[in-house]
Amino acid sequence: xxxxxxxxxxxxxxxxxxxxxxxxxxxxxxxxxxxxxxxxxxxxxxxxxxxxxxxxxxxxxxxxxxxxxxxxxxxxxxxxxxxxxxxxxxxxxxxxxxxxxxxxxxxxxxxxxxxxxxxxxx
Numbered sequence: 001x002x003x004x005x006x007x008x009x010x011x012x013x014x015x016x017x018x019x020x021x022x023x024x025x026x027x028x029x030x031x032x033x034x035x036x037x038x039x040x041x042x043x044x045x046x047x048x049x050x051x052x053x054x055x056x057x058x059x060x061x062x063x064x065x066x067x068x069x070x071x072x073x074x075x076x077x078x079x080x081x082x083x084x085x086x087x088x089x090x091x092x093x094x095x096x097x098x099x100x101x102x103x104x105x106x107x108x109x110x111x112x113x114x115x116x117x118x119x120x121x122x
Contacts, residue, residue: 057073
């Protein structure tokens with residue numbers, strides 16, 4: 001979705017002029033940038049959180065030549081969706097809540113129940 005498509009969609013859904021929606025969108029983008037630089041986080045209520053993370057330096061490989069390349073440490077922005085949005089996108093998935101005590105390991109010689117699979121989303 002492009003910027004103009006987003007502005008057009010908001011304009012139709014909210015019944016606001018295109019110029020006002022464009023000013024709002026530009027203000028939201030500027031606010032997000034400032035918050036990410038200052039606080040390393042920007043909350044989008046009802047959707048999720050944008051957070052600044054630091055990727056560690058690493059050694060990569062150039063796929064064409066096979067030569068090793070040093071990739072420096074850098075900051076990236078990651079989006080973490082809220083549970084409601086995650087469930088909307090993945091209907092029918094069972095989300096296991098975080099437990100205070102870990103489950104004991106299965107007894108030896110006992111097969112795991114293959115019908116009760118739980119997906120843990122982080």
